[in-house]
Amino acid sequence: MQLSDGVDSARAWLAAFVGGVAVLVAGAGAFPRQVYDGFLWRYFWGPVDADAHGASCAVRSGGTTERLYSQAACRGAEGIYAEPGYTAVSTVSYAVVLVFMLIGVLLLLRKLDVRMSKRFYFALFPFMLLGGALRVVEDVNATFVRENLGMLVPFPSVAVIISPFIYFTVFAFTLAALVGTISLARRGVVEDFEPVLGGVGAAALVATVGYLLYVSATSAVVGFYPAVAVITLGLASLIAAVYWWASERYAPYINEGTGEMGILVVWGHSVDGVANVLSLDWTDALGIPVSYGSKHVVNRATVRYTGEFYEAIGQGWLADAIGTAWPFLLIKVAAAVAVVWVFDRQIFEESPRYAYLLLIAILAVGLGPGTRDFLRATLGI
Missing domain, CATH: 1.20.1270 (Substrate Binding Domain Of Dnak; Chain:A; Domain 2)
Incomplete structure (x- = not known):
């Protein structure tokens, strides 16, 4: 792959990467308060520092960092402060970096001539x-x-x-x-x-x-609550097996492009769905002494609307009997099957590298959080 002026794209990407890092390092050295304290620390390192120390916020003043452990102290602090989590600036910045790195991966795969x-x-x-x-x-x-x-x-x-x-x-x-x-x-x-x-x-x-x-x-x-891992992995495997049997028997065209890879996509998102259901609704039944909350936007909405539906039909007791998170599992499985269906043979034939990388990203989006959720519940933390 070459740019229009004949410059190798991989070398151009590497030059942009090195140049960007050099600009940030030079800027931080020349203008530490503006570039490092006011940008790099405030939006990137500061939130991680506060998170690592379990602090409500971290405050940087005069070249030193102080961690505060109450919101009241954070509000009264003088200096540049950062709270755990993301901001609009950091979110946009990470999105840009992610796209840039994905371009680099594509260029590297081409350079190495990796078989997808x-x-x-x-x-x-x-x-x-x-x-x-x-x-x-x-x-x-x-x-x-x-x-x-x-x-x-x-x-x-x-x-x-x-x-x-x-x-x-x-x-x-x-x-x-x-x-x-x-x-x-x-x-x-x-x-x-x-x-x-x-x-x-x-x-x-x-x-x-x-x-x-x-x-x-x-x-x-x-702690150690192995039932969480057994139920999560067992039920996700059962869902994936039923999906594969039913689709191959009644709708084999769904797996035309992905083949056996579709099983892994459905399995990975089922792990996420089952882990969420267990963490939100069944911790007491499993003896886990920790309460978990919904962080996923779709998950929060699903739990809220399910509870409201129970109340609307006069069956509020269902919230305690079967929980409110189970529709999220159905949504995850349905979305995974839809993705597998969309990835038909033509997509893999026309743009195999893009298709495989996108399918890898789709699996990681479900499997990464799902793995974290069920392992956390397994350890009771």
């Missing part, structure tokens, strides 16, 4: 689970901070697994594994890179989950 195939898709599956598991490590770390037990992962190292930096962490790890395994395959060390790539992701996932189980076994503030 079902094997490649399945090889990336463990990395999607890994992202959710790493988020739970940060959740455990936050639990330790709340209980005044110090940090399980010290600051600033913990920042790499706090949203949104964790997305870049998983992206960089996946990219390094991809380039490394392709290099091994082309040097003849391994026959195909896909199984090795999947093995790297699986090893990292096992290590992360193993670490979480170790903390659970050795800490009084982290």
Whole structure:
């Protein structure tokens, strides 16, 4: 792929990346209060700092950072302050960076002439689970901070697994594994890179989950409720199996483009749906001493409208009997099936790289949060 003036697109992307970083570093050095304190710290590092320390906000003044633990103290603070979470500026900035990085991935895949195939898709599956598991490590770390037990992962190292930096962490790890395994395959060390790539992701996932189980076994503030994992993974697998059997028998055209990849899409979004239902409606029945709330916009709306529907038909008792989150699972499954249907054979034939990357992103959107939700509930944090 070349630009109109003959400049290699990959080199142009790399030059833009290096140039952008250089401008930010130079600006922060020349104008620390305006560029670093007023922009980089306020919108990006400050919120992560406050989140990592379990603070209501972090305040930067005179080149030093102070964490405050009440909203009243934050409102009365002097200096530049940042609260955990996203702002309009950071959200737009991360969206721009995400698009820029996706362009870079496409250029890299072209440069490396990577074969886009079902094997490649399945090889990336463990990395999607890994992202959710790493988020739970940060959740455990936050639990330790709340209980005044110090940090399980010290600051600033913990920042790499706090949203949104964790997305870049998983992206960089996946990219390094991809380039490394392709290099091994082309040097003849391994026959195909896909199984090795999947093995790297699986090893990292096992290590992360193993670490979480170790903390659970050795800490009084982290519990273990295996029924959550069993029900979530079991029910999601059952839904995916029923979907595959029914679609192949009665509507095989749905899977014409994705084939077996469609099973994974439905399974991943079913994990998210089931985990939400269990976390919102069934924690008491499962003996989990934690209450969870809806963060997903669609989830919140589903829970609210379901409760209002119960009241409208004079059956408010249903909220306690069967819960209000179960329609969210139906929505997730229906949306996943619709996506699989849309990805027909023509899409993969015309733009295979775009099609595979988009399908990977769609699976990650469901599986990442779902993995985090069911692991958090499994650990009771």
